[in-house]
Amino acid sequence: MKFKTLFVITSILFGSSVNAGWSSGGGELLRDTRNPWFLSNTDTVKYCVKVDQPNFSLSEQQILNKVARAFEYWKREFTFANRIDYTGFDSRLATQDFVLSDCDSADIKFQFGYLEEEQFEYLKNPKKFVGVAVRTSYDRVHLRGKGFIYVSPDRGPLKPDFQYMNEGIWSTFDGNLLKLAVIHELGHVFGISHDTSSLVMAEDFLQSVLGWFGHQGKSKHAESSMELNYFRSAAENQVSDLGFCVMPQPAQDVQMPVIASKSAALIAKRFFGIPTSVDNLMCVYFEFKGGKLRVYYGESSEGSSSSVDVTKLSLAGQMQLGNRLKGIVSLGSTISVYVNEAQKVIPAHMISSDQVYLAYKSSNYVYKGAYVAEGSGKRRPLAVTVTSDGIQSLTGVLDGQLYVDLPSGE
């Protein structure tokens, strides 16, 4: 990631004596503070939403929608990841019913620009955060947590000073930046620590997102544009379909990264059957969904306003669909649950130490088939390697020659 951490999202917060049981996001020293807030014994989780509407550019209804989508994201994420069972204990993360309720009985309070006095004191300087998840109590018998997720407002005195935290930023991109913020914080609720190998659970994820979106139209740097499109894809829930570069939205003005070289462009054109009338092929975007590969391509002129021509080609032929695709977090890291003698959730015989590891792993899948270009009807052998981060490689045969990485022409 290009942008350095300019300020912390979820830093180590040491509770004052007033709220000694509180803990937040990443990096605590206390043993069970990273436990998932809910395990298999919890069927229903209540949540509420509070918004400081004058200082928040999205309406409560829009926010409720984004929160619901963030829950869906994690449900899907955990469903698609392979669970590696060390214990025989059915951890069932994010399988609960998440039910909207009043804040008095809520397990998770989502607070958008809104803080109670004691929360304010605990965070000390809320302007340091784009978002933060704070667990305020933990039931050590039933291994069940309660707490709040705070997301900073995009107007008013509590708006962070971070350079890309522009006024009204939450309402840009259909409010999907906010969804990404909630996704990150919910990841902590489900017990995931910061993880540099992951996109959404990287420590600087939120400011990276803000940075790249805030940078839009200003940067002529291909790499940041690529990242922007990556995040845009994520924001639009095309998380399983991430390609290498250009966005699938022809209406938007975006600087597109150039394809690796002229010769690579030529190979891509021929392989994918991109019309020869496309003189200035700048970018090829691949979407892979349900075993089907779609190729979009774009032509770009000089300057910051690019015209993008998007054409759809389809992949025909038989694909081996071994597994479903997964989202953008790489659940390679282990989620640990510290247990104690009083707990009644994890059977004693499954516990060899005071810690139980719940591992969710995503892996590579190779899909094989033949690419049939529209128009010419030529069939070309193609293998698509996919991980949780999207397409990893496209390997194909063109005129008897094997290309290990088609987009780079190698």
Ligand SMILES: [Zn+2]
């Ligand atoms: Zn975090």
